[in-house]
Amino acid sequence: MPEGHTIHRLARDQGADLAGHPVAAEAGQERFVSGAARLDGQVLRRAEAWGKHLFHSFDSGDVLHVHLGLIGKWFRRTADPDGVLAAPTPTTxxxxxTDDVAWDLTGPMTCEVVSPDERGAIVAKIGPDPLRRDAKPERMWARLQGSSKPIGLLLMEQDVVAGIGNVYRSELLNIVGIDPRRPGKAVTRDEFDALWAETVRQLRLGVRRNRIVTMNADELPRPLGRLQRGEGRYAYKQEVCGRCHTPLDVFPIAGRTTWRCATCQPS
Ligand SMILES: [Zn+2]
Structure with missing residues (x-):
């Protein structure tokens, strides 16, 4: 499942391509024909991300709400040299x-047209998004303080903090040095501040790099553009810790595998 940096990057790229223009909306499959007809020809005001949710606000007040879920994807298509865009595929x-660029959505968990009020209700249920300037980290702190669930589970709950998935969970806790099994309420304020700051830093890095590579540039085994799949990470799907080379422990939390270094993340 895409993590928050992907959705923010999509909002940024789609906003650059489409915002300020009347947008042609078309469905390649029966399922969203009426939604597409409703949006067709409207001017897109902006595209924005909130955790793993994407919202496109149109001049009429209509809001397109998309959540990619597990298999959803957006594809950017450009016109051929004759200025022609290929028709959307049946899975779109x-x-x-616009005239020269298209964004095609396939397989989303959610794709719906909502009102501004409904958008507000969706956003109210989402935890603070570290990539948003209006994020309120105190809301996440309060949730940790009130919970004896493991921090490795809380980080994946989108109403605690928005945008973190399995890769960032393993990476962030390794970098900050917290055992993923530690209860939320046993995380100290100093640790929380470090965790929040690192989350903001890493997610921004993810937007810029357009992928999850958490190591600093000078730690990478080869230049960013030549990394093999999974390289450039400290813990996720690694055999040894990227910081101290201790063999990593592997166990599930919240039904998903996590990686932990006994040296960097002591119990
Ligand atoms: Zn380590």
Missing amino acids: RLRLA
């Missing part, structure tokens, strides 16, 4: 396009 739930 929705295409948003």
